[in-house]
Structure formats: structure tokens, C-alpha cells
Amino acid sequence: MNKKYLITGAAGFIGYYLSKKLLEKGETVIGIDNINDYYDVNLKHARLGILKKYENFKFTREDISNKEKILEIFKVEKPNIVVNLAAQAGVRYSIENPDVYIKSNVEGFFNVLEACRYYPVEHLIYASSSSVYGNNKKVPFEESDSVDNPVSLYAATKKSNELMAYTYSHLYKIPATGLRFFTVYGPMGRPDMAYFGFTDKYFNNEEIHIYNNGDFENDLYRDFTYVDDIVEGIEKLIDKGPNKDNLHRVFNIGNNNPEKLMTFILTLEKCLSKSLNKDIEFKKIYEPIKAGDVPKTYASTDKLQLEIGFKPKTSIEEGLQKFTDWYVKYYRKL
Structure with a gap:
């Protein structure tokens, strides 16, 4: 039933x-x-x-x-x-x-x-x-x-x-x-999320602000x-x-596979380049970490895997490609 x-x-x-x-x-x-x-x-x-x-x-x-x-x-x-x-x-x-x-x-x-x-x-x-x-x-x-x-x-x-x-x-x-x-993250996602905002700013010819002090060694990590x-x-x-x-x-x-914020951003650039069929690069401004932001979020998903066999399958390359393909089509950017 x-x-x-x-x-x-x-x-x-x-x-x-x-x-x-x-x-x-x-x-x-x-x-x-x-x-x-x-x-x-x-x-x-x-x-x-x-x-x-x-x-x-x-x-x-x-x-x-x-x-x-x-x-x-x-x-x-x-x-x-x-x-x-x-x-x-x-x-x-x-x-x-x-x-x-x-x-x-x-x-x-x-x-x-x-x-x-x-x-x-x-x-x-x-x-x-x-x-x-x-x-x-x-x-x-x-x-x-x-x-x-x-x-x-x-x-x-x-x-x-x-x-x-x-x-x-x-x-x-x-x-x-x-x-x-x-x-x-993904297609039709929340526009207030960083990956969506970065994409908006590229098309508005604006700089993206990255809150990691430009410190690539000690970058923010996120479980996308x-x-x-x-x-x-x-x-x-x-x-x-x-x-x-x-x-x-x-x-x-979560994904149980954290990525550096910069890796995520560079992958987003590559995926958007592919969606637009031309090489693009974001204009980047590096700033201090924001109040309330956590340096590293990374999930242990052992408990959920034990319960239901949960194991995420989507790589950031695949996921971000689906997002940028959707974005370009939805906002008619080609």
C-alpha cells in the first residue's frame, strides 16, 4: 500500500x-x-x-x-x-x-x-x-x-x-x-551557497571573495x-x-571525502569552461575566514553506512558538471 x-x-x-x-x-x-x-x-x-x-x-x-x-x-x-x-x-x-x-x-x-x-x-x-x-x-x-x-x-x-x-x-x-x-550541492540548488554565488559573479563580471586568507596549505575543507x-x-x-x-x-x-575549498573552486571553473565551451577563470579576492565559519567539516558516515549501506557515489567533477550544465541552460548563458 x-x-x-x-x-x-x-x-x-x-x-x-x-x-x-x-x-x-x-x-x-x-x-x-x-x-x-x-x-x-x-x-x-x-x-x-x-x-x-x-x-x-x-x-x-x-x-x-x-x-x-x-x-x-x-x-x-x-x-x-x-x-x-x-x-x-x-x-x-x-x-x-x-x-x-x-x-x-x-x-x-x-x-x-x-x-x-x-x-x-x-x-x-x-x-x-x-x-x-x-x-x-x-x-x-x-x-x-x-x-x-x-x-x-x-x-x-x-x-x-x-x-x-x-x-x-x-x-x-x-x-x-x-x-x-x-x-x-547540485542543479537547482540554493543561490546563497558559495558555488552558486561564484557562478553568478562570473557572469556579472564580479570578483569572487574566498574566505581562506589565500592560504592554500591551511585551506578550508568541506564535505561536499x-x-x-x-x-x-x-x-x-x-x-x-x-x-x-x-x-x-x-x-x-555527507560525502566522507572532504575537499579543499580551492580544489572545489578550480573544479567549478573547469566544469563551467566545459559547459560554455571556452576557458574561463574567476576573478579571485582572498579574505580572512568569516566569523562563525568552521575550518573543516568532514563527516564520518560509518553509522549510516552500517544502518542502510549509505555510500555516496558522485564525485565533485561529476556533480559540478551537472550543476554548471543546468545553470548555463536555465539562465540561458550560451
Whole structure:
């Protein structure tokens, strides 16, 4: 029997890809998104336009911070599985606009938990973040590491999500799984992410700012994870179902193969050159590391691999080529 999925943040990057994959399998998806203007809403509408072509997709434009409305949607739709991907994203933006993070990431997630309490679900999967590891020096980051020292409000809200989910899982027997995402990228991705912004700046004839002091030896490392690999991991977790003996669990979901920021940028240049069929080079300005940025994010994915056989397959060369091919076509740059 087909399941009914409720996905918050369905017009977002990961939410769109997960919704599309489930819809292709014939599942019913209830999508919720507030279509906020944190980044270009046209991209959100483009993603939604693709999802709305599926008969088994139902969309409600709503903010998860509206408790009354969220409870009503759960009451009417009675979803089997909930995937909470709605959140105010971005580390640096949380320094400038803290209020929206509390409203969406704390209040909004609380409302989703309350809805799961009153209208029980088979499994709640929710987005956490690699940012919860703060300035941990030990790498790779493991789920058993201390995450008591977040260095941004965004990270603090994600850590609070894990605590709230644990409590609700314990009190109300809600099977819940948190996923700590590590730098997800790909076509139709978030324009606020560095790789997308670098590509924008090239076409605007602007310099790109690289926050690594121009220190190639001690460069920032990131665990770049292609979106299809992330979706496959979520799918496998859904198929496996929750653990009856351990109702709340948290997993890293990343690439387990960190790349230097400069390697990523030079690969992006090569891929864009190929998409445009000409050699290009970004104009680069090197600056000090930004407040709140973590020098190295690198996931141990042993726990998830043991659980579902999760093993990302997409190299940065392959993933970035797909991104630049999409970008050039979508923005008609040829």
C-alpha cells in the first residue's frame, strides 16, 4: 500500500528532489512551503512547477510557524511519514537576522513535533546540520562527539531541534531520525551557497571573495555532498523504517571525502569552461575566514553506512558538471 508523505520545505532544494523522487515512485506527497524570499523565489516556483505536474502532489503555501494551520493539515491529511526540511538556512544570515531562525527553526519545528504528537506518524525524519559540531577540532565528525558549543545561532537552532525531537520521541513515542547534512550541492540548488554565488559573479563580471586568507596549505575543507546521494540516503532510511528499540537517532549524511575549498573552486571553473565551451577563470579576492565559519567539516558516515549501506557515489567533477550544465541552460548563458 502506498504511503502518504508530508514534506515541509517542499519548494526548497532537498525538499524538491525528495518530493520528485517519491512522486516518481507513485507515492502521495503533501508539500508545505512558505516560499520566503531569503533567495530568488523564481527558483522555488520553478521547482514547484515541476512537482505540480504530478497528480499525486498536493501543495499548501504555509509557514510551519503557524501552529493552528499545521495541526489542521495533519488532521486532514493524516500523513504516514513526515520529512521536516523547512528551515531558515544559512550561517552568516543568522548573525544579521536572528528572529527568523527562532520563528522557523525553533517554533516551526516545535509545531511539527506537536502535530506528530496529536496525529501519530510512522516516522518523522528531520533536517539537522553539520554546523552543530561547532569548532570541533577532531575529524571526521562522529555522531558521538560533543555538540555543546555551536558557534552560530543557526547551529544552535539545529542542536535545539535534536534535543526537542529526543524529548518528544521519549515522551510521546514518536519514531524520529535527525540528519546532519554536510554542504549539499547540485542543479537547482540554493543561490546563497558559495558555488552558486561564484557562478553568478562570473557572469556579472564580479570578483569572487574566498574566505581562506589565500592560504592554500591551511585551506578550508568541506564535505561536499551531491543532492542525489542525499536523497538516496533519505529514501533508504524511509524504506528501512525507524528502530523500535531506539526511537530517536541522529545520523551524519555527507560525502566522507572532504575537499579543499580551492580544489572545489578550480573544479567549478573547469566544469563551467566545459559547459560554455571556452576557458574561463574567476576573478579571485582572498579574505580572512568569516566569523562563525568552521575550518573543516568532514563527516564520518560509518553509522549510516552500517544502518542502510549509505555510500555516496558522485564525485565533485561529476556533480559540478551537472550543476554548471543546468545553470548555463536555465539562465540561458550560451
